Amino acid sequence: MTDERPPVRLRPEIAALPAYRQGRTAASDGFKLSSNENPFDPLTGILEAIAAAVDINRYPDATARELREKLAPRFGVGVDEVHVGAGSVSLLSQFINAAAGPGDEVLYSWRSFEAYPGLVTVSGARSVTVPNLPDGRHDLPAMAAAVTDRTRVVLVCSPNNPTGGVVTAEEFSAFMAAVPADLLVLLDEAYAEFVRDDAAVEGHALVGMYPNLVILRTFSKAWGLAGLRLGYAIGPERVLDAARAAAIPLSVTGPAQAAGAAALDHEAELVARVEHIVARRTEVRDALLEAGLPVMESQGNFVWLPLAADAEFAADVLNDHGLVTRAFPGDGVRVSIGEAESVAKLKQAAVDIVENLPTRPQSSRID
Numbered sequence: 001m002t003d004e005r006p007p008v009r010l011r012p013e014i015a016a017l018p019a020y021r022q023g024r025t026a027a028s029d030g031f032k033l034s035s036n037e038n039p040f041d042p043l044t045g046i047l048e049a050i051a052a053a054v055d056i057n058r059y060p061d062a063t064a065r066e067l068r069e070k071l072a073p074r075f076g077v078g079v080d081e082v083h084v085g086a087g088s089v090s091l092l093s094q095f096i097n098a099a100a101g102p103g104d105e106v107l108y109s110w111r112s113f114e115a116y117p118g119l120v121t122v123s124g125a126r127s128v129t130v131p132n133l134p135d136g137r138h139d140l141p142a143m144a145a146a147v148t149d150r151t152r153v154v155l156v157c158s159p160n161n162p163t164g165g166v167v168t169a170e171e172f173s174a175f176m177a178a179v180p181a182d183l184l185v186l187l188d189e190a191y192a193e194f195v196r197d198d199a200a201v202e203g204h205a206l207v208g209m210y211p212n213l214v215i216l217r218t219f220s221k222a223w224g225l226a227g228l229r230l231g232y233a234i235g236p237e238r239v240l241d242a243a244r245a246a247a248i249p250l251s252v253t254g255p256a257q258a259a260g261a262a263a264l265d266h267e268a269e270l271v272a273r274v275e276h277i278v279a280r281r282t283e284v285r286d287a288l289l290e291a292g293l294p295v296m297e298s299q300g301n302f303v304w305l306p307l308a309a310d311a312e313f314a315a316d317v318l319n320d321h322g323l324v325t326r327a328f329p330g331d332g333v334r335v336s337i338g339e340a341e342s343v344a345k346l347k348q349a350a351v352d353i354v355e356n357l358p359t360r361p362q363s364s365r366i367d
């Protein structure tokens with residue numbers, strides 16, 4: 001039977017958006033390398049802090065004050081220059097909504113974080129994208145040239161998800177000098193802890209230097225708390241106040257706040273884990289290159305294979321080997337650095353891909 005009644009009226013640009021699709025889960029003997037998660041089990045001390053946050057019949061502290069008090073001195077700022085959100089995705093949404101709406105433009109490099117286009121569309125603003133450089137990094141001079149009088153937010157992702165390249169400190173300061181001082185720049189540093197390139201921009205070093213710069217960090221990747229949803233912003237109080245005003249109140253839960261504080265107390269153990277992931281990143285990249293696959297230089301907890309037309313084929317072969325990865329058809333495959341045991345499987349899968357590749361890797365586009 002067909003329903004004759006007219007469908008509910010929705011904003012057409014929202015109805016056209018694909019609903020969020022989560023990466024497939026891996027088989028019991030496989031590995032989930034599709035969401036850049038931390039492969040290590042949560043630390044006991046953090047689990048204890050979560051278990052102790054028992055007053056869940058009460059609303060949490062809306063301002064996450066205790067956590068902000070721990071974060072502020074790490075960046076040499078006051079507590080009101082720190083803003084905590086339910087993951088840095090929700091912070092991105094708050095800042096975009098605070099600064100941009102219908103008729104405005106939000107500028108970013110592409111390909112970059114999958115969440116950006118949808119967040120911009122929901123705000124009512126329009127996405128303006130500038131293609132990545134051939135090495136997968138942002139083309140900041142081209143981005144500065146793409147700023148118009150309608151641009152309200154620029155998203156700079158370093159290291160860039162999914163290509164892995166960084167913006168250098170030099171490129172970033174030239175960019176900040178080139179764009180208007182009243183244009184909000186969000187430096188998305190979700191993978192900052194994995195960076196080992198001395199030339200890379202470091203948000204930490206720029207705090208207080210620009211009235212229009214906000215730095216976004218997350219507990220989801222290096223700190224291993226993806227499931228609890230916790231991120232934070234460092235920036236000028238007035239700009240953070242606007243994000244606070246655009247936030248859904250009380251969305252950062254008490255157990256998440258407690259876990260974040262406990263994670264900071266266990267920093268040394270977590271940093272040691274990050275070192276393992278960084279070493280494994282080199283091992284994985286070298287192995288994939290040796291097998292004959294194209295792999296970009298990455299400063300994140302993932303590597304990018306610019307396989308162009310062969311991306312889906314490669315992801316299917318990886319899947320057959322029990323490795324769930326993230327394919328962007330026609331573009332590339334992103335492989336998260338996961339458990340130590342996943343590396344041997346990756347090496348086998350890489351050989352299998354190269355032996356059966358429909359087109360030769362040398363012919364792949366790198367954009």
Ligand SMILES: *Cc1c(COP(=O)(O)O)cnc(C)c1O
Pocket residue numbers: 036086087088089090113157161188190217218219220221226229230231
């Ligand atoms: C993973 C990621 C985030 C962080 O997401 P959370 O909401 O904090 O889990 C933000 N930006 C980029 C580029 C990411 O890859």
